[in-house]
Amino acid sequence: MNGSACRKYMLWIDGVGAWQLCVGESFVIGAPSLDHESADIALLANVSRKHATIQRNSTEWRLYAHQPTSVSGRTIADSGVLRSGDQICLAERVKLGFRTPCALSSSAVIDFESDHRPSHSLDGIILLADHCLLGPRRDHHVWCSEWPEMVVVFHQDGELRCRSKAALSIDGHIVCDAGLLRHGSVLTSEGLRFRVEQVE
Amino acid sequence: MKFTFAPEARPLDGYTIKRAIHRGGFGEVYYALSDAGKEVALKLLNNNLEIELRGVTQCLNLKHQNLVTIFDIRQDEDNDHWVVMEYVSGRGLYETLRDYPKGMPVQEVLNWMTGITAGLSFLHDRGIVHRDLKPANVFRDHNAIKVGDVGLSKYISESRRSAQTQSVGTVYYMAPEVARGRYGREVDVYALGIMLYEMITGTVPFDGQTTAEILMKHLTADPDVSVLPKKLRPVISAALEKDPDKRTKTVEEVDRQFRLAVAGENISAPVPLTAFASAAPVQSVDAQRRSHEDTVVDIEIHPERTTETNATKNAITSLGTYWSALPAPLQWVIGGAVALLVIESGMLRPVAVGGMIGGAAYLGYQLLTTFTREGQPVEHGTPTNGEPPPPQRTNQPAMAKDARPARQLPPAELAKKYRPAVYTPATARTISRRQRATDVSTSVSMSLAAAALVTTAVYFTTDLLADVAQAVYFGTITMLAAWTLIVPSKLWEGRSGDSFSRRIVLGGLGLGVGLVAALLPKYLLIDRTALFRGNSSAHEYILGRVNMADGSGFPTIACFMLFFAALFSVRRWWWQIDSFRKSRFRVSSALFTLLMGVIVASVLQQYAFPDSLGATWALAISAVVQLSAGWTPPEDRRLWPLNSPPQPSADATPQQMVNREVTSLTQA
Numbered sequence: 099m100n101g102s103a104c105r106k107y108m109l110w111i112d113g114v115g116a117w118q119l120c121v122g123e124s125f126v127i128g129a130p131s132l133d134h135e136s137a138d139i140a141l142l143a144n145v146s147r148k149h150a151t152i153q154r155n156s157t158e159w160r161l162y163a164h165q166p167t168s169v170s171g172r173t174i175a176d177s178g179v180l181r182s183g184d185q186i187c188l189a190e191r192v193k194l195g196f197r198t199p200c201a202l203s204s205s206a207v208i209d210f211e212s213d214h215r216p217s218h219s220l221d222g223i224i225l226l227a228d229h230c231l232l233g234p235r236r237d238h239h240v241w242c243s244e245w246p247e248m249v250v251v252f253h254q255d256g257e258l259r260c261r262s263k264a265a266l267s268i269d270g271h272i273v274c275d276a277g278l279l280r281h282g283s284v285l286t287s288e289g290l291r292f293r294v295e296q297v298e
Numbered sequence: 299m300k301f302t303f304a305p306e307a308r309p310l311d312g313y314t315i316k317r318a319i320h321r322g323g324f325g326e327v328y329y330a331l332s333d334a335g336k337e338v339a340l341k342l343l344n345n346n347l348e349i350e351l352r353g354v355t356q357c358l359n360l361k362h363q364n365l366v367t368i369f370d371i372r373q374d375e376d377n378d379h380w381v382v383m384e385y386v387s388g389r390g391l392y393e394t395l396r397d398y399p400k401g402m403p404v405q406e407v408l409n410w411m412t413g414i415t416a417g418l419s420f421l422h423d424r425g426i427v428h429r430d431l432k433p434a435n436v437f438r439d440h441n442a443i444k445v446g447d448v449g450l451s452k453y454i455s456e457s458r459r460s461a462q463t464q465s466v467g468t469v470y471y472m473a474p475e476v477a478r479g480r481y482g483r484e485v486d487v488y489a490l491g492i493m494l495y496e497m498i499t500g501t502v503p504f505d506g507q508t509t510a511e512i513l514m515k516h517l518t519a520d521p522d523v524s525v526l527p528k529k530l531r532p533v534i535s536a537a538l539e540k541d542p543d544k545r546t547k548t549v550e551e552v553d554r555q556f557r558l559a560v561a562g563e564n565i566s567a568p569v570p571l572t573a574f575a576s577a578a579p580v581q582s583v584d585a586q587r588r589s590h591e592d593t594v595v596d597i598e599i600h601p602e603r604t605t606e607t608n609a610t611k612n613a614i615t616s617l618g619t620y621w622s623a624l625p626a627p628l629q630w631v632i633g634g635a636v637a638l639l640v641i642e643s644g645m646l647r648p649v650a651v652g653g654m655i656g657g658a659a660y661l662g663y664q665l666l667t668t669f670t671r672e673g674q675p676v677e678h679g680t681p682t683n684g685e686p687p688p689p690q691r692t693n694q695p696a697m698a699k700d701a702r703p704a705r706q707l708p709p710a711e712l713a714k715k716y717r718p719a720v721y722t723p724a725t726a727r728t729i730s731r732r733q734r735a736t737d738v739s740t741s742v743s744m745s746l747a748a749a750a751l752v753t754t755a756v757y758f759t760t761d762l763l764a765d766v767a768q769a770v771y772f773g774t775i776t777m778l779a780a781w782t783l784i785v786p787s788k789l790w791e792g793r794s795g796d797s798f799s800r801r802i803v804l805g806g807l808g809l810g811v812g813l814v815a816a817l818l819p820k821y822l823l824i825d826r827t828a829l830f831r832g833n834s835s836a837h838e839y840i841l842g843r844v845n846m847a848d849g850s851g852f853p854t855i856a857c858f859m860l861f862f863a864a865l866f867s868v869r870r871w872w873w874q875i876d877s878f879r880k881s882r883f884r885v886s887s888a889l890f891t892l893l894m895g896v897i898v899a900s901v902l903q904q905y906a907f908p909d910s911l912g913a914t915w916a917l918a919i920s921a922v923v924q925l926s927a928g929w930t931p932p933e934d935r936r937l938w939p940l941n942s943p944p945q946p947s948a949d950a951t952p953q954q955m956v957n958r959e960v961t962s963l964t965q966a
Contacts, residue, residue, distance in 0.1 A: 110316045110329075112305075112317050113318060113320055213440035213441070215387075219387040221387075291304075291305075293305035
């Protein structure tokens with residue numbers, strides 16, 4: 099249950115916002131650290147550096163509490179199952195929403211419900227299980243209301259890729275099937291554009 | 299959405315753009331990080347207009363927790379101005395309203411109102427009027443409500459007036475006196491009133507299909523307060539008073555009255571207020587419409603207010619849109635049935651001839667378009683003093699890291715959420731005399747080429763015209779008819795006037811064209827037998843004193859005059875000629891004219907009138923007028939000429955325009 103296995107990306111989406119995409123099996127929630135490795139979900143909050151861990155098992159998401167944590171009012175002694183719509187409360191003041199908006203995907207979305215945030219503005223965090231959907235429907239992981247078509251982002255062979263019905267181009271090159279998203283890639287299509295950054 | 303700058307661009311030293319936030323009313327807004335990591339919003343001000351930055355400079359050092367802080371104004375290498383300001387995260391009032399299509403809970407309304415009032419009150423206290431208060435300018439960062447675009451409003455209103463690109467979104471919150479150029483703090487009170495109404499009910503009180511329609515409602519219609527909780531009705535009504543002198547004086551007073559009205563009230567009781575609390579907020583059709591497209595046919599919010607005229611108008615409009623709404627296969631079935639009817643009724647020949655002319659005219663369309671685009675010095679919405687039109691934004695490909703994109707001036711008003719309204723020939727608008735004269739002369743000269751083209755098409759594709767002399771005759775009459783229709787139609791353009799009297803005028807002019815058509819063969823020494831293919835029914839027919847058929851088998855002068863008079867009055871020709879017609883050349887419009895021509899000609903056939911010639915004329919005239927009359931592409935349509943903002947003393951005041959709009963809408 100170490101955050102080091104998690105790869106983090108930033109998606110800077112024009113007209114939509116900034117989203118963090120976490121790829122891995124388990125994700126540590128905690129405070130940022132200057133000396134040590136920061137938590138995967140690092141919040142400027144009065145919480146421990148490793149306050150809780152969200153882990154995906156084959157069928158479910160579980161939260162492991164290392165410090166006082168509750169889920170939708172239930173105090174978590176050791177671990178508990180997370181369901182879509184749960185509110186995770188850390189150290190009584192930090193509130194995060196947990197949801198799996200899309201029936202076709204087990205990827206989860208973490209929303210900030212109290213005003214605790216990472217050190218720069220983020221609209222939300224996606225915990226990537228299989229793939230995540232960015233598109234015009236509310237049940238997509240990232241709701242991009244003005245987009246004409248959905249873009250699927252997925253992780254394959256250690257790399258981030260994307261696919262869409264719309265004609266995509268990455269850094270000006272047209273994507274035929276699945277496009278490879280590297281650090282600094284700018285994906286564009288009719289009516290949409292976003293940049294991917296890998297976060298160290 | 300296309301933006302000028304790519305991620306990682308550094309238009310200003312010290313700031314790196316990370317993403318575009320949105321395109322606002324007067325420029326693009328980006329999220330950027332300073333080299334040290336400070337989040338800012340960078341607002342690029344359009345520089346294609348004269349900049350009024352004094353207002354911004356005045357507000358540069360204003361500090362208030364409910365106002366978005368402006369850090370600085372900077373100029374980039376291209377001398378474009380950027381406003382560096384506080385980045386406000388979180389969902390703004392605009393987005394929040396979309397979550398509550400049936401209205402927000404009162405507590406939520408109070409939260410927003412408190413922040414807005416505090417910010418506005420601070421501004422008003424310093425003698426500053428916001429002028430552009432609207433949900434898209436109100437933000438919430440965590441729990442702090444912040445009003446944005448402070449001090450830019452003068453800049454915005456100036457640029458908007460000169461660019462004449464008001465989109466529907468900007469007029470929902472516009473006080474009636476703004477049309478007269480009055481900008482007191484009452485305009486902010488009014489806008490707050492509209493926003494409160496919208497927050498409570500989920501819809502704005504004055505909605506419409508076009509900017510002018512909404513403006514007209516601001517000027518004349520009373521807001522429907524019956525949907526509000528009873529105690530709030532007088533509060534909102536007072537804030538939405540048409541006369542700024544009778545309106546609630548200050549925003550604090552609106553706030554005070556509002557609180558008083560909801561205090562102690564069972565705030566969950568009234569219908570609009572209970573609608574909240576759905577776990578998954580949905581986007582209403584209405585909100586979607588306002589946010590994405592303003593091009594759909596407007597649906598009255600309050601049906602009980604729909605007048606009979608409006609109902610008729612809607613019926614006609616819906617009939618018109620009905621065809622395009624039909625699935626393509628069904629259109630083919632109906633089309634086939636009509637074709638069968640045509641064949642069975644012996645109309646095959648004129649229709650076939652018409653089809654060929656239509657096809658030929660359409661083929662020549664591309665050629666003509668290129669020609670007319672260059673040959674038309676003035677189109678509505680393009681500068682009249684020879685300046686090049688503002689370039690259209692093109693697809694901006696992804697740019698290499700740190701690459702400086704080739705700058706293109708963004709359109710003045712391409713609001714993210716609002717698109718320009720649909721302008722039709724019924725839309726009243728101001729057209730300067732010079733513009734009108736140029737339009738008429740261009741259209742008339744264009745019709746020469748168009749008539750020649752169409753006549754050539756008829757000559758070569760049909761055996762209707764036996765020799766060149768007949769072709770000259772056909773072409774001359776077609777061109778004369780086109781001129782007769784174009785000149786008055788262009789003079790009527792943008793003006794109100796009832797359809798009936800226009801038809802009478804055109805019918806009268808048609809008599810003249812008919813006279814020429816009847817007399818010209820004599821002077822051109824044309825063999826009438828060949829041209830008119832004398833009808834076999836050679837019996838005389840005299841109607842009163844008018845000799846409709848003289849028994850010779852050839853049509854009489856009266857017969858010709860009647861044909862053109864009827865043809866000119868059965869169609870609303872000015873719709874085919876107006877710059878705001880749907881497309882430059884509409885095949886459906888031409889075919890419908892053909893159908894009318896067929897009907898008129900077949901009625902007159904009994905008086906020896908040549909039906910094929912008549913029907914072909916109908917189609918040819920329609921093709922010629924459409925091909926030659928000046929046309930403004932929808933994206934360039936403006937209600938006022940670009941360089942002459944509406945002045946009270948100008949051709950028409952907004953009030954007059956609005957009145958015209960009402961008249962023309964009811965007539966449409």
